[in-house]
Amino acid sequence: MIFLCIFIPFLSFFFMGKPFQGILCLLLQITLIGWLPASLWAVFVYFSYKLDKQHKELLEAQNKD
Template sequence: MLRVLIAFFIPWLSFFTIGRPIAGVICLLLQVTILGWVPATIWALLALRSYDEEHG
């Protein structure tokens, strides 16, 4: 649940918590603009979902 909140409010940080630092940096660059925040949040939530499915 905590990771979902992080993905919603600080999407770039969620990538670092699942061991994907390059994706985290790209996500942070998306978040620099307000318009990029929504795609970054969606991307982070989908990445977390995929991570949870792979790691149980």
């Protein structure tokens, strides 16, 4: 997924279920200068999404007990 975030940043947002951010990222990465910020943004959001998912799983596990 990191490979996807770096080379096709807008597509990674669609896989994470964030279509509006994906469209905004696509508009940003259309320019050559905007490619780097779009890639960094996608990587940051991916790690944030992954961390939120882990927190949700942890809370669900605690609530079961």
